[in-house]
Structures are given as structure tokens and as C-alpha cells.
Amino acid sequence: MSHPKTLFQKVWERHEVVAETADTPAVLYIDLHLIHEVTTPQAFSELRERGLRLRRTDLTLATMDHSTPTRTEQIFGNAPITIESAAQQIHALEVNCAEFGVDLLGLKSDLRGIVHVIGPELGATQPGKTIVCGDSHTSTHGAFGALAFGIGTTEVGHVFATQCLLQRKPKTMAINVKGRLRPGVTAKDLILAIIGKIGVSGGTGYVLEYRGEAISALNMDERMTVCNMSIEAGARAGMVAPDETTYAYLKGRPRAPQGADWERALAEWRALPTDAGAVFDREVELDAAEIEPMITYGTHPGMVVPISGHVPTRANDPVFDKALAYMGLTAGQAISGHPVDVVFIGSCTNSRLSDLRAAAGVLKGRKVASGVQLLIVPGSQQIKKAAEAEGLDRIFLDAGAQWRESGCSMCLGMNGDLVEKGKYSVSTSNRNFEGRQGVGARTLLASPITAAASAIRGRITDPREVL
Amino acid sequence: MEAIRKIVARTAVLPSTDIDTDQIIPARFLRTTTRLGLGKQLFADWRYAADGSDRADFVLNQPQSKGCKVLVGGRNFGCGSSREHAPWALLDYGFLAVISTEIADIFRSNSLKNGLLPIVVDEATHAWLLANPGAEVQVDLESTTLTLPDGRTVRFPIEPFARVCLLNGVDQLGYLLGKNAEISAYEQSHWRVRA
Ligand code: SF4
Numbered sequence: 001m002s003h004p005k006t007l008f009q010k011v012w013e014r015h016e017v018v019a020e021t022a023d024t025p026a027v028l029y030i031d032l033h034l035i036h037e038v039t040t041p042q043a044f045s046e047l048r049e050r051g052l053r054l055r056r057t058d059l060t061l062a063t064m065d066h067s068t069p070t071r072t073e074q075i076f077g078n079a080p081i082t083i084e085s086a087a088q089q090i091h092a093l094e095v096n097c098a099e100f101g102v103d104l105l106g107l108k109s110d111l112r113g114i115v116h117v118i119g120p121e122l123g124a125t126q127p128g129k130t131i132v133c134g135d136s137h138t139s140t141h142g143a144f145g146a147l148a149f150g151i152g153t154t155e156v157g158h159v160f161a162t163q164c165l166l167q168r169k170p171k172t173m174a175i176n177v178k179g180r181l182r183p184g185v186t187a188k189d190l191i192l193a194i195i196g197k198i199g200v201s202g203g204t205g206y207v208l209e210y211r212g213e214a215i216s217a218l219n220m221d222e223r224m225t226v227c228n229m230s231i232e233a234g235a236r237a238g239m240v241a242p243d244e245t246t247y248a249y250l251k252g253r254p255r256a257p258q259g260a261d262w263e264r265a266l267a268e269w270r271a272l273p274t275d276a277g278a279v280f281d282r283e284v285e286l287d288a289a290e291i292e293p294m295i296t297y298g299t300h301p302g303m304v305v306p307i308s309g310h311v312p313t314r315a316n317d318p319v320f321d322k323a324l325a326y327m328g329l330t331a332g333q334a335i336s337g338h339p340v341d342v343v344f345i346g347s348c349t350n351s352r353l354s355d356l357r358a359a360a361g362v363l364k365g366r367k368v369a370s371g372v373q374l375l376i377v378p379g380s381q382q383i384k385k386a387a388e389a390e391g392l393d394r395i396f397l398d399a400g401a402q403w404r405e406s407g408c409s410m411c412l413g414m415n416g417d418l419v420e421k422g423k424y425s426v427s428t429s430n431r432n433f434e435g436r437q438g439v440g441a442r443t444l445l446a447s448p449i450t451a452a453a454s455a456i457r458g459r460i461t462d463p464r465e466v467l
Numbered sequence: 468m469e470a471i472r473k474i475v476a477r478t479a480v481l482p483s484t485d486i487d488t489d490q491i492i493p494a495r496f497l498r499t500t501t502r503l504g505l506g507k508q509l510f511a512d513w514r515y516a517a518d519g520s521d522r523a524d525f526v527l528n529q530p531q532s533k534g535c536k537v538l539v540g541g542r543n544f545g546c547g548s549s550r551e552h553a554p555w556a557l558l559d560y561g562f563l564a565v566i567s568t569e570i571a572d573i574f575r576s577n578s579l580k581n582g583l584l585p586i587v588v589d590e591a592t593h594a595w596l597l598a599n600p601g602a603e604v605q606v607d608l609e610s611t612t613l614t615l616p617d618g619r620t621v622r623f624p625i626e627p628f629a630r631v632c633l634l635n636g637v638d639q640l641g642y643l644l645g646k647n648a649e650i651s652a653y654e655q656s657h658w659r660v661r662a
Contacts (some may be wrong), residue, residue, distance in 0.1 A: 017653040018646060024628045027646050029653055039550065041500035046640075067498050085498035092500050136549040136573060152551035152577035153502075154639075162643045164650055168626060200485055201543040201569050234546060236572050300485050300546075319484050319541065412494040412548075421517075433489040433547060435512045 004275035007241050008172050008207045011147040011272070015130045017164055025166040031129040032059055032146075033159045034115045035102070037093040038066040038414070039134030043157035044096040054100040056163045061124060062097050062104040064090055065114045067414040070377055070404035075107055083416050100160075113380025113406045116140040116348040120224065121380055123253025127242035127269040132159060137348050137430065138237075139230040143223035144250070145242035145272050147207070150231065170236065171281040173206040177214035179289035184464035186358070187222035188350060188428065188447035190214065191229045192294035192304045198284060200302040203235030206282065209274065210240050214288035220249040221354040228349045229430050232301040241273035293463055296432045296445040297335055298323040303432075307450065307462045310334050326434055327442050328422070335444075336460050341423035343374045343455040344437070345448050347411035350428035351379030353386050355448040360392045362452035362466055363399040369458025374401040375417065377409040399456070413438050426454045468582050470636035473607050474563045476536035479526055480600035486540050487547035488574060492556040494548075505552055506559030527560075531601050536563045539596045543567070545574025545585075554578040564606050566613070568593045579629040580639060586613060586623045608634055 005013075012028070020026035033056075040062075047054065054060065067086035073079035081087035090107065097104040105112045111122065116137050119125040127145035132138060134156045141148035151165065158165055175194055181187075195202075208230050210223075218226065223240045230238030240246075247266060250256045257265040292306035303323060305312065313331040314320045324331060329338070345351070345359050356378060368374045376396050378384040384406055387393055396403050410417040411429040413436070419425040421440030428451050429436075432443040446454070449463035456466065496508040514525050521528040538557065544567040545553060554577050557565065564584035575585040584606060588596070595615065596602065605614040608630060614620045632639055 014657070017649050022627065023631070025626070027643065027649065029650070029657075038497050042502045042551075045501070050640075052644075083498065089498050089500060134549060134551075136547065150549035150573055152549055152573060152580065154551060154577065154580040158640055158643055161640060162646070162650060163654075164643055164646070166628070166639055166643060200546060201571070204543075204569060204572055231547075234543070234571060300487065302485075319482070322483065412489075414494045414498065431487075431489065431547060433487045435493055436489050439493075439512055439517075 004278040006172050006274045006278045006280060007145060007209055007239055007272055008147060009278070011128055011130065012169060014128065020169060025168045027164050028130060028167045030059070030132050030159050030163055030165060032061070032119070032124055032131040034119055034131065034133035034138070035060060035062045035156065036066055036115050036133070036135065037064045037068070037089045039153050040096065040156055041089065041092045042153050043160055044100065046157040047100065047160055052161045054102065054160045057101040057103070059163060060102050061119070062093060062102050063112050063115055063118055064093055064107060065407045066412065068107065068407045069415050070407045070409045070417060072405055075405050086415060110381045110385070113382065114348045114351065114408055116228065117351060117379030117383070120144065120220070121253070121382055123250050123256030126250065126256065126265070127246060128272050132165065136231045137228050139235070140224050140228040140348055142227040142230065142237050142239040143220060144246055145239060145269065147237055147239065149236040171206045173203060173208050173235070173282040173284065174280040175208050175210045175284050175286070177210065177212040177286045177288050179214055179287045180217060181214060181288045181291065184449065184467055185291055185293055186447040186449065187218055187225040189291055189294040190288060191226045192296070192301065192445065193291045194286060195229060195233045195301050196294070196304040197286065198233050200232060200300050201234040203230060203233035206235050208233070208235045208238040209280070210238060215240055216243065219354065220245060221352040224352070225349055229301065232430055242269050243273070293447060293450050295335055295450060295460065297327060297329055299326055299432060299434050301430065301432060301445060304445070305335060307336055307460070336462055338460045339424060340372060340426050340454050340459055342419050342425040343372060343451050344377070344410040344425060344427040344429065345451050346375070346377030346379070346409050347429035348379065349430045350448050351377060351383065353383050355428065356383070356387050356392050359448040359452040360395045362449050362463065363401070363456065364395050366399055366456045368400040368455045372455055372458050374399070374455040375404065375410055376401050377404045378406045380406045401455070410437055412436060419443070426451045426460065468636050468638055471582055471584070471608055471633045473605065474536065474584070475603065475605050476563065477534065477601050477603050478537045478539050478566070478596060479532045479535035480539045480597055481526060482541050482597050484541035485543045485546055488545060488550050488553040489547055491545070491553040492550065497550060497552055502555045504559060505556035506561065509556040509560045526600070535601070536561055537566060537604055537606070538562045538564070539566045541567065543569045543571060546571040549573045549577070551577045551581070554581045554583045558583050566593070566596060579626065579633070582633060584608065588613060588621055588623060592621050
């Protein structure tokens with residue numbers, strides 16, 4: 001038998017057009033290139049300036065999500081897009097896709113959505129593929145056993161022109177999670193706990209593989225939530241080995257293989273999981289049963305505590321003090337019970353149907369606390385439709401929430417959905433950096449049920465109190 | 468891209484750890500379709516007050532930072548979003564190199580592709596640089612060394628291919644386009660159409 005290999009090694013080796021040497025990086029073939037309006041205009045300009053064509057339009061898929069409005073009237077009505085620069089960017093993507101022959105799920109498409117939500121939803125994201133996008137949360141697609149990572153705009157241009165990237169082979173890290181998550185504890189809490197453990201740069205230079213009983217027990221939405229935030233631990237990619245859960249999710253999706261192709265693909269996919277005896281460069285162990293609902297208190301996702309916990313105390317750490325000052329929190333204070341102004345349920349981390357159902361489970365028959373704004377933004381138009389078909393929108397609206405068209409929205413506030421200066425936002429997104437949701441906004445990252453529970457109480461609330 | 472060999476310049480110091488690309492250039496400035504002119508928005512939320520005036524307490528607004536071309540940042544510089552606007556903004560502002568003990572992967576890769584040198588140094592060198600803002604340092608890409616004003620010289624790691632490209636002003640896309648025969652062969656032999 002040949003040398004035991006990890007999932008990552010298998011996917012990597014299948015895509016080496018030219019192997020790396022001491023002097024030169026590998027030329028790595030890319031199976032799927034997802035693009036959006038923000039990180040592509042300069043790459044299209046580069047093609048134009050050099051007189052190049054886009055090599056594989058059939059492997060390129062475009063959508064708009066980042067600076068795209070979520071107001072129905074701006075998408076389907078005649079209301080103009082409020083932010084002119086956003087409108088220009090959207091227009092530029094339309095022009096560029098038309099000129100270079102790229103399939104665009106545009107503003108009014110019922111298949112549009114956040115790029116990392118629609119790839120899997122359409123079945124374009126598949127085990128064993130290499131997937132890139134000019135967006136760091138491309139790591140999401142690793143939930144299917146793909147090697148998926150974010151790239152810069154220059155590299156977007158490289159993929160446009162050659163369908164390849166110059167890459168050094170990263171190291172591998174196994175994140176072994178034994179046990180089972182307890183009720184009220186979600187995949188979001190799990191990944192926040194992992195980041196809390198390894199730190200925001202702990203994964204730098206590595207591809208993570210999430211393994212163990214707790215990971216196998218997750219459904220695909222949950223695995224995507226976990227892989228999504230790999231970048232928040234510094235890792236460009238996170239992966240989960242494909243299994244029956246993966247195949248059941250993909251079967252019948254429009255861009256998944258069909259008929260005889262499906263059987264052939266399945267046989268290939270089954271050979272992907274890490275071989276027994278394969279060696280990782282580093283291994284980390286966690287017990288899922290010990291994890292509580294988690295919430296961040298600082299200005300990066302590694303500043304995180306169990307919701308029943310307190311803001312930690314650190315002596316002589318000016319950077320830590322600065323973060324707390326930005327957040328308006330004090331070392332040692334309980335995090336639960338702190339007042340909340342805004343709650344955002346959305347983003348490529350937690351905007352899928354199961355997230356919305358979980359939030360609806362908390363919100364049903366209840367009202368958002370007075371003075372609190374609850375914004376719920378589905379990850380895609382298809383999710384929006386599915387949620388409406390089962391009446392989730394009614395639950396949200398009756399509770400006093402706003403229900404919008406899909407997009408990144410308040411995750412990064414590029415489209416004008418912003419948190420005001422000094423306000424506290426419990427958000428299901430992935431980054432609590434200073435100003436991420438608006439200048440001076442104070443973001444606390446948590447799961448959809450923690451967010452929903454906090455919305456109805458108007459203060460940070462352990463979801464287990466309301467379930 | 469122009470060839471880079473040596474940088475001799477003074478440092479500006481931002482000691483914060485985990486300086487993410489949302490700080491380097493906030494998202495609202497990414498609604499642009501060119502890569503030019505982003506220097507004005509570099510560190511915008513730290514640099515400008517709400518009324519648009521300069522904040523005196525921000526280091527880049529202080530007189531000693533004028534003309535500094537090397538930025539020393541705290542550990543884990545450039546984490547977060549993949550926006551290449553971050554190195555574009557730093558370069559447009561006038562920085563030629565960034566020094567830290569750890570530099571995030573995507574930011575480092577984006578920087579190398581634009582001629583901004585990401586320089587990773589040991590804790591002791593870093594501590595000295597943090598404590599001595601305005602020091603004139605020498606970065607030599609040929610020997611991959613950083614020299615402090617007292618003559619102390621340390622090596623820094625840099626991906627060898629990126630180094631050669633920077634030294635010779637070679638553009639990586641040109642190199643990749645030169646692999647066309649290999650790419651076509653790969654497409655024919657390995658790659659099956661998955662609809
Ligand atoms: S939802 Fe947020 S993290 Fe995800 S792609 Fe959009 S902006 Fe990036």
C-alpha cells in the first residue's frame with residue numbers, strides 16, 4: 001500500500017500541474033473560481049490591458065453580495081441603489097461578465113446570494129475540488145472536503161488568465177473534536193471555542209482538518225459554519241472529510257454530477273478521506289461536551305468566553321486594554337446581561353435555512369425587546385424563498401424583526417446596513433474587528449440562537465434560558 | 468513591476484497586535500474599481516476624527532512619521548479579509564515594507580505580488596524596533612537581511628520565487644502564462660469535466 005495521506009494531501013496532489021521545488025512554488029489547478037463585485041474589477045482590467053481572455057469561463061461563477069443592497073425596492077423595485085459607488089461596482093461586474101463570457105447570478109436572479117452560500121447550494125462545491133474566490137471566507141467550502149481558500153485580486157487575475165495559481169504547499173493541522181455538543185450549543189460555539197483555544201494566528205501556514213465524532217455528527221450547514229471561520233484562526237483553509245452526509249446534501253443539486261457521472265464522482269469522493277496512519281504536522285484535541293454557548297467580548301474572534309463567563313483580566317497589556325476600551329467593557333464584568341442595541345442574523349457563517357429555523361424557534365410567539373433592532377438577512381434568494389414557504393418570515397416580522405433580500409449586509413456594512421457608533425451588536429457573522437459593522441460599532445459574535453435570545457431580552461442572554 | 472533591491476528608510480511603529488485588514492483599509496473604501504489612490508484611506512478610522520480632521524494621537528499624523536517608508540506592526544499583522552486593497556493602500560501611502568513577528572498568509576501573499584516587502588523578524592529584533600520608532604533601517608532583498616542602525620543584521624525569510632521576481636521585476640502572471648503547455652496537458656489528462 002502506498003504511503004498514508006491526509007485529505008488535504010490527496011486533493012493537493014490531484015491538482016499539481018507542476019510540483020513545487022525549492023526555487024519555485026507549485027502550479028495548482030483550480031476547479032471552481034467564484035467571483036463577486038468587490039475584488040474583481042481590477043483583475044478584469046488587467047485582462048483587458050494585457051489583451052488576455054478568461055481561460056475557463058465554464059469554471060467561473062459570478063454573483064453579487066458584498067456591496068449589494070438588501071432592500072427589496074432597490075433590487076426588484078425601481079428605487080435606485082442608494083450608494084453610488086456600490087451601484088457602479090455592481091454595474092462593472094455586469095459589464096465585465098458580459099464581456100468575458102462569465103455566468104452571472106445577477107441582482108434580480110433567484111439564484112443570487114452570498115458567494116459562499118450559493119456555491120454549495122447549487123452543488124458547484126464538491127469534494128476533492130480546488131475552489132478559490134477573492135474572499136477570505138472561501139474556507140467555507142472546505143466543509144465538503146474541497147480545498148478552498150481566499151485569494152487576492154492579483155491572484156484572481158492569475159486564475160482568470162490561466163486557471164492556475166502559484167502556491168506553496170501549506171502544513172496540515174488536525175483539530176480532533178471528540179464527544180457531542182450539548183443542547184443549546186451550536187457549531188458556531190464550537191468554532192469560537194476552537195479559535196479561543198488555538199488563537200487568531202494559531203492556524204497561520206496550516207490547512208485545518210476538523211475531525212472526530214463531534215464533526216461527523218454535524219450536518220452540512222453546521223460544517224460550513226465551522227470551516228467558514230478557519231480564517232479567523234489564521235488558516236487559509238479548513239476541511240471536513242466527505243461522508244454520507246455530504247453526498248446526501250449534494251445529490252440532485254443542479255450543478256452536482258448527475259446519473260452515471262454521479263456514480264463515478266461518488267467513487268472518487270469515497271477515496272478522499274484521510275488514510276489511517278496519515279501524519280499531520282500538528283494535532284489539537286477538544287471535547288465537544290465541555291463547550292458552552294460562546295460569545296466574543298473584544299475586537300478579534302479569539303477574544304471569546306463562555307456566555308456564563310466574565311471578561312478576562314490581563315495585567316500590563318495595553319493592546320488588551322485598548323480593545324476593552326473600544327468595546328466599552330471592563331475586565332472582570334459578567335458578559336451575560338449586558339444591554340444590546342442591534343442584533344444581526346446573517347452572513348456566510350450563519351444565514352442558511354437551519355440557522356433561520358433555529359432563530360425562529362427562539363423568536364416564535366415572542367417580541368424583540370423595545371429599542372432593539374433585529375435584522376435578519378438570508379444567505380441566498382433560494383433560502384429566502386424556502387424560509388418564506390415555511391412561514392419563518394411571518395415569525396420574524398411578528399416578532400418585530402426586519403427581513404431582507406440576501407447579501408453580506410451588516411457583516412461588513414459595505415451596502416449601508418450599518419451599526420451606529422458605540423452601539424452594541426450581537427452578530428452571527430464572523431468578525432468583530434473595530435469598525436467592521438460601522439465606524440465605532442461594537443460587535444459581539446455569537447450563534448443564531450444566542451443572537452435571537454439576546455434580541456428578545458434586549459441584553460446578552462444564554463440561549464438555554466429561553467429554549 | 469519595478470525591481471526592488473534595497474530599502475533604506477526610517478520606521479513608523481504601530482505596536483498593536485492583530486492589526487487586521489479592516490483597520491488597514493475599512494470596507495466602505497472598497498467600493499472602487501481601480502487600485503489607485505487608496506493611500507488617503509489607509510488606517511482611516513484611526514487616522515481621522517469624525518469630522519475628517521487628522522487625529523493628533525495617531526502615529527502617522529505625527530511629524531516624526533513624515534517620510535517613514537517602513538511600518539513596524541505588532542504580532543499577526545494583516546489578519547482578516549483577503550482584500551488586496553490593504554497592500555495597495557500601504558504602497559500608495561508610501562510604505563515599502565512591513566515588519567512584524569508574524570504576518571498573516573493572504574496579506575503576505577498579496578504584498579509580495581505588489582512589491583510591498585513583508586518582513587518577519589525574531590522577538591528580540593521586533594522588541595527593539597517597537598521601542599525605537601524612527602530608526603533608520605536597511606532592508607536588503609538580495610541578501611534577505613535587515614540591518615538596524617547599530618549595525619546588527621538579521622536574516623528574514625522570504626519565499627524564494629517571490630524574491631527572484633521582486634529582484635528582477637518579473638511578473639508572476641507572465642511566468643504562469645509561460646506554463647500554458649503544462650496547463651493544457653493537465654487539462655487533457657487529469658481533468659474531467661464535472662458539469
Ligand atoms: S457575509 Fe461577510 S464574511 Fe461572508 S462573504 Fe460576505 S462580507 Fe465576507
